[in-house]
Amino acid sequence: MTAKTAGGQAAAATPPDRDAQLEMLRAMHEIRFFEDACHRLFATGAVRGTTHLCQGQEAVAVGACHALRREDQMTCTYRGHGAVLAKGAPLDRSFGEILGKAPGLCGGKGGSMHLTDVEAGALGSFAIVGGHLPVSVGVGFAARYRGTDEVSICFFGDGSTNIGAFHESLNLAAVWRLPVLFVIENNLYGEYSPLSSTTPIEVLADRAASYGMPGIRIDGNDVLEVHATISEAAARARAGEGPTLIEAMTYRQKGHSRADPAKYRPEGELEAWLKRDPIVLHERALAEAGVPQERLDEIRAAAEQAVEEALERAQSWPDPDPETRLEHVYA
């Protein structure tokens, strides 16, 4: 499914070994169980406001973040639980933030839409569509200015490609040849509207041509394809060859937010995509490569247990002291 729409010499990427592939399976399971738990918690009122879940899109975040280094820097959207966890944020403090607990990642000031773990290189989840794309350019600029070979990876949805900040960010990153990986998680819907009703072209990666950068469309539900593509793009970025636009085709198995039942989906669409569930695909590939079913089941069970234990811990944590609301307005 890989189709390059512009030039760029891809460096040869080392494929992940068996252990790394199993680690990616574990990571995807953890995100799936985490999101399922958030769904339940929202229904009980334990999650306030709104929440945007990413079941079905796990391979994009996991394939990408596992192709990067811890010191690489990531920004993402309000549908960002998966990306933040994939970058290495702890399960319990992530739950804690979504539950509004004092030991949560942001001390309860951010919540579901602003999960951030700077220590893990998860620089922030942004709730203004496209608002973080310019930030990711600055992160890439700082890496180059400081003489490091860190890359800045920016996840955003298909809908973000229609907001002005997308254009300004890709243009500036390209003209300054900054080490930024722009990753479109194309889940076919911008909030409630299908992409075809808002966007006159089918392949969003084609937009890269406007900025003279490589644009690549890939199967975002194939974790190894994501891994390989990000590895190549990161190598180019580290070598000073500039940014890449990557369109990862995937599917949002749940609605846009909260309890959206997503009734606007055509009949059969969800079912077809469930057959291409990224976890199912990766398990099948591992089984075909000789991993015993018991080992796959163990990984799933361990992930489920880790998520349950993390949730229990987070639920036991105290609420923030109201006085802390006055902290962190200024340095």
Add this chain to the structure above:
Amino acid sequence: MTVVTYRQAITRGIADALAADDDVFLFGEDVARAGGAFKTTDGIWERFGDERVLDTPISEQAIVGTAIGAAIRGLRPLAEVMFADFAAVCFDGIVNELAKYRYMTGGQVTCPVTIHMANGAGTGFAAQHSQPAENWFLNTPGLKIVVPGTAADAYGLMRAAVADDDPVLYFEHKGLFGRREELPDDAPIVPLGVAETVRAGEHCTVVATQLMRHRAVEAAELLEREGISVEVIDPRTLVPFDHDTVRASVERTNRLVVAQEGSAGGSWGGTLITALLQEGFELLDAPPLLVCSEETPVAYAAALEAAWLPSVERIADGIRRTVAY
């Protein structure tokens, strides 16, 4: 001691900020080779080079976002948004990302970003290039706002803004660029949140910034000949605001007039009066007065624009009425 223009003081502040810290870089539209649309960055690129002084596309959202991203990764960006009116183009970046980033993340990041912009009316640029834009940001906690009115403050507040660990919006007034003043070679950094008592007086306190500060001083000189003694205070920074200096003055004069460029709604002058009424009502012997612009956009023609800006005579009239109350 050298005589410089307000514009040259800004340039010196930027140059000294770059020289003082390698993490500082300057970028924006035409700031490098062209030396800035207002020539406030004249000679900076020649001195500091391509890596630290960068021209950008006409992309205010990208400019502000790039500043934020670089700041949270340890740099100290100094961005130029040419006309303050263009802050509207990157309003999201300033109010939703820059101002809130530290707070939303529970203090995991700091954003030592300075954005300097040319502000204000009186120079014939019409409605989209003349707004006193500083008031747009008053209701967004997390930002600091500085409004220098003299060469010394233009220099000293630039140094303080760039050295500060919080986001600072630095508004330079277009009507003051050519104003000449003495600036010592070792001009000091001006701390944020410290007002200057420009002129001591007994009968009325007048608070004013930038162009209005100078008109308030002229009004005070005019009134001195009528036997009215006016104290003029320039807060110099709107956030943080030096309420203590204003209050201490009103405790002596018992009268307050604010001379403000721009209309009343949601303005710093209105906010100051509200605060003083709530906390110092008993100090006042007369109703506080806001001498300000009417609720219209800024017009082009000289006759129209001049009538919109509070004149020396309007400010003096307001003081006279307040003192006579």
